[in-house]
Amino acid sequence: MRLLVLGGTEFVGRAVVEAALGRGWEVTVFNRGRHRSPSGATVLRGDRTAPGGLDALAEGDWDAVVDTWSAAPRAVRETARLLRGRVGRYAYVSSCSVYAWPWPAGARADAPLVEGAAADAEQREYAVDKRGGELAALESFGADGSLLVRAGLILGPYENVGRLPWWLARIARGGPVLAPGPRGLPLQYIDARDLANWLLGALEQELSGPYDLVSPPGHTTMGAFLDACLAATGADAELCWAEPRTVLDAGIEPWTELPVWVPPGGEMYDACHRADAGRASDTGLVCRPVAETVADTWRWLTSIGGTPPRRSDRGAPGLDPEVEAKVLAALREGAPGAASEDEGAGVSGTAPEADGVPGTTPQEGASGQ
DSSP: OEEEEESOSSHHHHHHHHHHHHTTOEEEEEEOSSSOOOTTSEEEEOOTTSTTTTGGGSSOOEEEEEEOOOSOHHHHHHHHHHHTTTEEEEEEEEEGGGBOSSOOSBOOTTOOBOSSOOTTOOOOOHHHHHHHHHHHHHHHHHHHHEEEEEEOSEESTTOSSOHHHHHHHHHHTOEEEEEESOTTOEEOOEEHHHHHHHHHHHHHTTOOEEEEEOOOTTSEEHHHHHHHHHHHHTOOEEEEEEOHHHHHHTTOOBTTTBTTOOOSSSHHHHHHHOBOOHHHHHTTOOOOOHHHHHHHHHHHHHHTTSOOOOOTTSOOOOOOHHHHHHHHHHHHTTOTTBOOTTOOTTOOOOOOOOSOOTTTSTTTOSOOO
């Protein structure tokens, strides 16, 4: 299989390239050269935002192309138009953010999509841009020739958003760590490598249309996730569990200040951790254990000196140490709000208003590619 990957040096794109090379595919990457491309791939240089920036793609043909672009949809449109007739299938890594808020729990195949998107638009906001990218792929390759990968929360090595790296760095510092409960809260995400493996299998199967790419609901829990961080780092840290209401009453923002975590019982939780992944599972999605995702991410993070790369269009996640210390002090003093070790996900707690929390609302989107 001859594969063209637009980008191919960071997070999801890199995972796709490495997985394809591992299958023995002939891989070409097209990028600006700001990051080292995986060994074994043919490299073409260009800038999709510059005049003449696609010249390196003027010749050549491939069985499929993978595009993870998340800025101006017109860049997807121009690339797709150039490749039409020389590429068999266009796989666009989109996001669950393309669904209109509030995203329903369960199956979303018929859920309404964000409005105002256009294939020829300039960059606006994440969800509309991603939907515009979908429209651009459809415009040139049609419904039968386009694969739209609507990813949920993405974790794993090479993460450039900072969610799992923040938890690993925080726990590695040791000491008491604020752990947002309940411990048994089901979580849903996708390892970038599992996304890549499914995507390549989908290309082999010649699948088309939209697919929500995320693990089955309850693939892991908040407790198992943080336990895996403890095990991977080997840190002398103590998880101090707090009720969702205690966390929210302290003014702590779910998802951004405590990455991955969203309290149960509201629209945000349904959107982030209760999607139906049945279609992806039925077509070959296999999700590795959370312990493997966490351990491999820690291994990668330490190999690059402990400071992860970060996308310029995303804010830095994480909790202010002073805020964490105040909540921990209140828990130690016996204030109401300490969560028991065996609590399930049925603890009460409603999510704050959806006002642009990255990954949970249409304003900024869930995909971490």
